[in-house]
Amino acid sequence: MFEYLELSELRNLLDTKQISSVELTKYFLHRIKSLDEKYNSFVTVTEDVALAQAAQADEFLASPGENPALCGIPYAAKDLFCTKGVRTTASSKILDNYVPPYDATVITKLKEQKSVLLGKTNLDQFAHGSSTETSAYGPSKNPWDTSRIPGGSSGGSTAALAAGLCPWALATETGGSIRLPASLCGVSGWKPTYGRVSRYGCIAMASSLDSMGAVAYSVKDLIILANVLSGQDPKDSTTGHKTANFTVNSDIKGLRIGIPREYFIEGMEAGVKAKIEEAIKEMEKLGAVIKEVSVPHTRYGSLVYAIVCPAEIASNLSRYDGIRYGLSSKEAKSLYEVYAKTRDAGFGDEAKRRILTGTYVLSAGYYDAYYKRAQKIRRLLVNEFEEVFKEVDVLAAPSSPNVAVAIGEAASNPLFGYIADQLNIPSSLAGLPAVSVPCGFAAPSDGGSTHMPVGLQFMGPQWGEQAVFNAGLAYQSVTDWHKQRPKA
Amino acid sequence: MDEVKDGYKPVIGLEIHVQLKTKSKMFGPAPMGEAEEANVNIDEIVTGEPGVLPVVNKEAVRLGVMAGLALNCTIPEFSKFDRKHYFYPDLPKGYQISQYDEPIAQKGYVNVTMPDGRIKRVGITRAHLEEDAGKNVHPEGLPYSLVDYNRAGAPLLEIVTDPDLETAEEARLFLEELQRIVRYVGASDADMEKGSMRCEPNISVRKPGEEGLPKYKVEVKNINSFRFAEAAINYEIPRQIEILEQGGMPKQVTMGWNEKESVTVEQRSKEEANDYRYFPDPDLPVLQFTPEYLDDLRSRMPELPAAKRVRFAEEYGLKPADIDTLINSKTLTYYFEDVVSELREWQTSDDAAKKLDIQKLISKAANWCLQDFSAALNSANLKDPYESRVSPENFAELIVMIENGTISGSAAKTVFKVMFEKGGEPDNIMQDLGLAQVSDEGAIEAIIDQVLAENAKAVADYKAGAEKSFGFLVGQTMKALKGQGNPGKVNELLRKKLL
Numbered sequence: 001m002f003e004y005l006e007l008s009e010l011r012n013l014l015d016t017k018q019i020s021s022v023e024l025t026k027y028f029l030h031r032i033k034s035l036d037e038k039y040n041s042f043v044t045v046t047e048d049v050a051l052a053q054a055a056q057a058d059e060f061l062a063s064p065g066e067n068p069a070l071c072g073i074p075y076a077a078k079d080l081f082c083t084k085g086v087r088t089t090a091s092s093k094i095l096d097n098y099v100p101p102y103d104a105t106v107i108t109k110l111k112e113q114k115s116v117l118l119g120k121t122n123l124d125q126f127a128h129g130s131s132t133e134t135s136a137y138g139p140s141k142n143p144w145d146t147s148r149i150p151g152g153s154s155g156g157s158t159a160a161l162a163a164g165l166c167p168w169a170l171a172t173e174t175g176g177s178i179r180l181p182a183s184l185c186g187v188s189g190w191k192p193t194y195g196r197v198s199r200y201g202c203i204a205m206a207s208s209l210d211s212m213g214a215v216a217y218s219v220k221d222l223i224i225l226a227n228v229l230s231g232q233d234p235k236d237s238t239t240g241h242k243t244a245n246f247t248v249n250s251d252i253k254g255l256r257i258g259i260p261r262e263y264f265i266e267g268m269e270a271g272v273k274a275k276i277e278e279a280i281k282e283m284e285k286l287g288a289v290i291k292e293v294s295v296p297h298t299r300y301g302s303l304v305y306a307i308v309c310p311a312e313i314a315s316n317l318s319r320y321d322g323i324r325y326g327l328s329s330k331e332a333k334s335l336y337e338v339y340a341k342t343r344d345a346g347f348g349d350e351a352k353r354r355i356l357t358g359t360y361v362l363s364a365g366y367y368d369a370y371y372k373r374a375q376k377i378r379r380l381l382v383n384e385f386e387e388v389f390k391e392v393d394v395l396a397a398p399s400s401p402n403v404a405v406a407i408g409e410a411a412s413n414p415l416f417g418y419i420a421d422q423l424n425i426p427s428s429l430a431g432l433p434a435v436s437v438p439c440g441f442a443a444p445s446d447g448g449s450t451h452m453p454v455g456l457q458f459m460g461p462q463w464g465e466q467a468v469f470n471a472g473l474a475y476q477s478v479t480d481w482h483k484q485r486p487k488a
Numbered sequence: 489m490d491e492v493k494d495g496y497k498p499v500i501g502l503e504i505h506v507q508l509k510t511k512s513k514m515f516g517p518a519p520m521g522e523a524e525e526a527n528v529n530i531d532e533i534v535t536g537e538p539g540v541l542p543v544v545n546k547e548a549v550r551l552g553v554m555a556g557l558a559l560n561c562t563i564p565e566f567s568k569f570d571r572k573h574y575f576y577p578d579l580p581k582g583y584q585i586s587q588y589d590e591p592i593a594q595k596g597y598v599n600v601t602m603p604d605g606r607i608k609r610v611g612i613t614r615a616h617l618e619e620d621a622g623k624n625v626h627p628e629g630l631p632y633s634l635v636d637y638n639r640a641g642a643p644l645l646e647i648v649t650d651p652d653l654e655t656a657e658e659a660r661l662f663l664e665e666l667q668r669i670v671r672y673v674g675a676s677d678a679d680m681e682k683g684s685m686r687c688e689p690n691i692s693v694r695k696p697g698e699e700g701l702p703k704y705k706v707e708v709k710n711i712n713s714f715r716f717a718e719a720a721i722n723y724e725i726p727r728q729i730e731i732l733e734q735g736g737m738p739k740q741v742t743m744g745w746n747e748k749e750s751v752t753v754e755q756r757s758k759e760e761a762n763d764y765r766y767f768p769d770p771d772l773p774v775l776q777f778t779p780e781y782l783d784d785l786r787s788r789m790p791e792l793p794a795a796k797r798v799r800f801a802e803e804y805g806l807k808p809a810d811i812d813t814l815i816n817s818k819t820l821t822y823y824f825e826d827v828v829s830e831l832r833e834w835q836t837s838d839d840a841a842k843k844l845d846i847q848k849l850i851s852k853a854a855n856w857c858l859q860d861f862s863a864a865l866n867s868a869n870l871k872d873p874y875e876s877r878v879s880p881e882n883f884a885e886l887i888v889m890i891e892n893g894t895i896s897g898s899a900a901k902t903v904f905k906v907m908f909e910k911g912g913e914p915d916n917i918m919q920d921l922g923l924a925q926v927s928d929e930g931a932i933e934a935i936i937d938q939v940l941a942e943n944a945k946a947v948a949d950y951k952a953g954a955e956k957s958f959g960f961l962v963g964q965t966m967k968a969l970k971g972q973g974n975p976g977k978v979n980e981l982l983r984k985k986l987l
Binding site for chain 2: 080088098101102199202208235237311317319320325335359
C-alpha cells in the first residue's frame, strides 16, 4: 500500500504520524526481499543500516519543528555512490569486497535529511553500458517484461522504482544512463546540469561528463530531490556556484519548445515516434509554442563521446590495481602480475574494451588527433546548443529511439550503447540538464506482445533546470502515463 | 677530479624537486609535516579511494608562483594541470597530477657567482607544480614490500634548468644558490638531507668540434646532497668521455648514485618505454594569474640573495666571502642590518661612540654574527636569530663596548654567552661579572712597574734580544690584570717602559 506513493504523500503520512519511518522501511525491505528475485535490482540490501537510520528519523520526527523534505523516507542508491561502512561495488568484481571509508557528498546530504538507505542498486559495471547486462551480478530485469532490459547504466534504480521497491533512487548519467533506463522503465528521471550536483564520492567514469541525478515517480518529486541534492561542494571543483531553489510551476503558456529534427532518426520505432508526436501535441494544447529546430552537430556526438569517454574512463580506472583496496590477485608472482592478473580477473569485457580504447587515444602521437580534436568538436556542440537556446527555451525529443529490447540483444552488439544513447550523448557532452517523463506505451519491434514504456525528454540550457521541470510538470498535469504501473 | 680532456665539453642540466611548505597536501586537506609512523598523514583523497576528487591548494600555487618570479621566470596568464599516467605502488591513482605543457613558470634564469668572480647565468627552462608519490619500503629479507603514503600528495615544485652547466662545481654552486632563493621566498625548506629538495642531474658530453646538444643524456638518481651531486657529475664525465674516445656513444639510461662506492650504476629502467599519456585533468579548473595577483605577489617578494649581495658589498663594505656566509640565512641578514642600524643610532646619540669608525663597528658586527652568534644559534638549534634572547640593540651595544675598549674581546665572549643564555644588557652583565676592561694608562703602568720589578731576568733577556720574553712579560701583566687589561694598551705601555 505504500509503494508508488509520491514523496509528498509519504511526507504527509510521516508528519501526521499515520506511519513511522521504521514501519515504512520494514514495508519496503519486505517487498525487496519477496520481489527482487524477479528483477535483480539490488546488489546490496542494507537492512541493519536502514532500520537504524529509520529509528533515528523517527526520533527526529517526534521532536517539534519542521521536518526536512526527505526525513524518514526510504531511498535506494545506485551502487556507484560511496557509502561509508557499506559495501560499494560499482557492480564489478574488482570492488566486490570494497567498503568505503567515507560517504559521498550526496549521501551526506541525505543523512542530514535523515533519509533511510534501503540498499545499493545494480548497474552496468562501472556505469559502462546501457542495459545493466555488463554487471558482475547479472542483469536487472524490466518489471514491465522481465525478459527485457531495464536500460542502463542506472537500470537497477529504475527497475526498483518500476517494481515499487523504493520511493525514489539515486542515479547517474554520463551519456544517457538516467534518461534511457527511466524511459524504458516508465519512470521519471532527472539528469542535472554538469556541475549542479557534487560528484565527490561517486565512483568516476568520465570526469567531464558524470552527472549525479535521481529517478522518481513524478517531476514534482524530482524537484524536491533537486533542491536537496544540488549545491556547490568545496570538495568538487567542478561544481558551480548556483544555488537551487526550484519551484513547482506547471504554467507553460508561451514556453518555446524546440523539436530538433536530427533527433527523429531513421530506425526509430514507429510506436515511439507516434507517442512522442502525441506528447508534443499535448504541450501545444497547454500553450507552448512548438518550433522545429536543427542541431546538425548532433551527428558527431557519438563519435566525440566514443573518444572522450573511454579516455577518461581508462584514466579513472587506473587506480584499481590490487594494491590498496578491492580485488587483489593471489596468483600474482611479480608486481606486474599483481596489476595484470588483478585487472584481468576484476574487470568485465566492456570495461576492458573502454580501457584499451581510452589508452590508445591518449597515447603518444595520438592525443592531438583524437582526444584534443574530439574536445574541440565538443566545443562546437556546446556552441550549437547555446545558439539554439536563443530561439527556444527547451528542446523536446524521445529519450530512446526504441522501447526495451530483449536481454541478450545488447550483449551481442558492442555498438549498442552508442546507438541507444545517440539521443542523449550530445546533450550530455554539452553538460545540459534534462528530464525524461513517461509518455505512453508502444509495441516493441521484435514482435513481443507486451507494450513497453516510451519516454519523452525535455532538455534545457546549462543551469536551465527550471524550464525543463516546468515542461515536465505541465505534461504530467494533463497526462497520467507516469502513474501507470506494471502488473505485479 | 680529472681535468676534462681537451675539446670535450660536458653538458649538464638539472631537474630539481622542492617540497613546498604548506600545511596540507597539494590537492586535499590531509596534513603535511613530520609523521611518527607510516600512513598517518593520509585521507581518502591521498590513497585514491574510488570517487574522490582533487582540490587545488591555493597556498601551494602562491609559493610556486613566488618561486617562479624569484627565478626571473615569465608567469603565463593561464596554467593547467595534467594527468601523468604510470603504474607503481607508491602512486595511488595510477596517475600523478602534474603539469605538462602549460606550467606556472617558464624561461627564467639564475646568476651564479663563481669563486673567480665570473658570473654564470643558468637558464631555467620551466617550473611546474605537481603532487609527490608515496614511498616504497623493501624490508630486508622479506618476500614483500610495503608502501607508506605519508608523502603521497605532497606539493612539489619541479624546476628544470637549461643544459647550461659545464662543470660539477657550477652545478653545486647553482644548487646552493637555488636553495637560498627558494628559502628566501619561504617556498620550501629545501633540505636535501631531509628530502624537501631532490636533484637529478642530466649529463652528456660534447665531442671536440661537436655542435648542438649530444644525442644522448644520462640521468642520475639517488643523490642526497650537493656534494654527492658534484661527485656524481665528476664521476660521470670521465666515464662518458672514455666511451666517446673509443668511438662509442654512452647509453641513454638512468644511473643510480652509489654513495658507498662513489660510482654510478645503471638502473634496470622499466621507464624506458613510458608513455605517460598526458591529458588535462578534467577534475580541476584552469588557473588564471591576473596582473593584480602577480603584482600582489611581487610586492610581497623579499630582497633576494643576488640583490642583497650587491647591496651588502656597497653599503657595508663586507668581504665577499663573509657576505656569502651571512646571506645563507635570510633572518640573520635582517638581524645584522638591525644591528647596524642600532650602531648608527649609537653614533649619533653617544659622544664616545661618535669617535669610533663606523666601518670598523660594522665589520666587527658582521664578524660576531658569523662566528659567535651563529655558533650559539646552532648549538641551541635556533634557525631564527630573532628567537634568541639577544636583541639587536644589546648586540650593538656590546660591539660598541668592545670597540671603545670598555671590554676586552675575550671578556666580551663571556658576556655574550650570558646574554644568549639569559638575556640582559651587556653593560650590566659586565658590571655583575666584574669584567670591565682596564684601559686606564695609570693603572696599567702601575701594574707594569710591578711586573718588571718581579721579573728582572725576563727584562734582561728581552733587552738582550729575546722577543719571546716580551710575550712572557705581556702575559704576566695580563695575569696581574686578571685578564682584563686592554691588550693594545698593555703592549704599547710595556714597550715604552722597556725602552
